[in-house]
Amino acid sequence: MELGTRLRQIRRDNLLTQQDIADECHVSRQTVSAWETSRSYPDITSLITLAEAYHLSLDTLVREDTAVTASLVREDAMRKEARLVYYSVAGVDIAITGLVYLSLFQVPGFALPVLVRLALTLIMLASLLAVGPSQRRYQRLRGRPVVRTLTLGNVCLSGLVVGLMIGLMYAVIGPGAAFWGGVTGGVVTLIGMIIVHRVKYGPIRLTWRLR
Numbered sequence: 001m002e003l004g005t006r007l008r009q010i011r012r013d014n015l016l017t018q019q020d021i022a023d024e025c026h027v028s029r030q031t032v033s034a035w036e037t038s039r040s041y042p043d044i045t046s047l048i049t050l051a052e053a054y055h056l057s058l059d060t061l062v063r064e065d066t067a068v069t070a071s072l073v074r075e076d077a078m079r080k081e082a083r084l085v086y087y088s089v090a091g092v093d094i095a096i097t098g099l100v101y102l103s104l105f106q107v108p109g110f111a112l113p114v115l116v117r118l119a120l121t122l123i124m125l126a127s128l129l130a131v132g133p134s135q136r137r138y139q140r141l142r143g144r145p146v147v148r149t150l151t152l153g154n155v156c157l158s159g160l161v162v163g164l165m166i167g168l169m170y171a172v173i174g175p176g177a178a179f180w181g182g183v184t185g186g187v188v189t190l191i192g193m194i195i196v197h198r199v200k201y202g203p204i205r206l207t208w209r210l211r
Contacts (some may be wrong), residue, residue, distance in 0.1 A: 003062060004038035010054050011036070025049045043075060043141075079141040086134040089127050096124040100164060114171055121168055124161075149201040155194060162186040 011021060018032040025032070025046045034040040042050060051058045100117050102110035112120075169182045198204065 002038050003041065004036045006061070007050065008036040010056070014054060016053075021050070021053065024053050075141065079138070082134065082138040082141050086131070086138045089130050089134055093124050093127055093131065096120050096127075097160065097164060100124075100168070114168075117171065118168055121164060124164075149203065149205055150194065150197045151205045151207045153207065155204065158190055158193065162190050 011018070018029045018036070022029045022032045025042070027046065031040070035042050035046075047058060047061060051061045054061070099110065100112075100120050103112040103117055166183050166186055169179050194204070
């Protein structure tokens with residue numbers, strides 16, 4: 001018996017509606033309908049929730065449906081890949097930031113030409129664009145809700161990036177009018193980002209965890 005047919009039969013035996021199951025699994029009723037017609041499969045988190053709701057073991061629930069097993073194996077591989085991408089991008093950004101700051105503070109052995117520091121910073125900023133999407137994809141594959149409100153960690157990381165850019169500008173052009181214009185622009189951009197997220201997604205969460 002296919003999983004979809006089994007889910008529909010068990011739900012009816014338990015006198016539950018699709019909306020009841022949707023509320024239990026924190027998905028839409030249309031998603032439950034897709035599961036029961038085999039147009040899609042529940043992820044592992046939803047399968048565990050369904051098994052608990054129906055008082056069945058996970059093995060009993062998915063038994064005989066090889067397509068579900070293959071889907072779970074594929075999903076696990078995608079989750080591992082997303083985790084690798086997320087942590088790799090974040091690790092590269094942290095490493096480049098540390099390297100540039102060590103050079104800015106003239107730590108012995110870490111001297112870098114100004115243009116090299118600038119190039120590294122641009123590379124870091126470009127890779128930062130991938131941190132958010134890769135983290136959100138990883139969260140979805142883990143079955144976690146994607147929350148877009150800022151955290152203290154996000155704010156501090158953004159402040160670190162702005163500070164790095166200000167330090168590079170100082171090293172390149174010195175404390176002139178252009179430098180103070182850049183400082184003003186960076187600070188205004190940071191404050192503007194915080195305000196936009198505050199209005200659009202809600203208050204800043206008091207956690208150091210990124211996103």
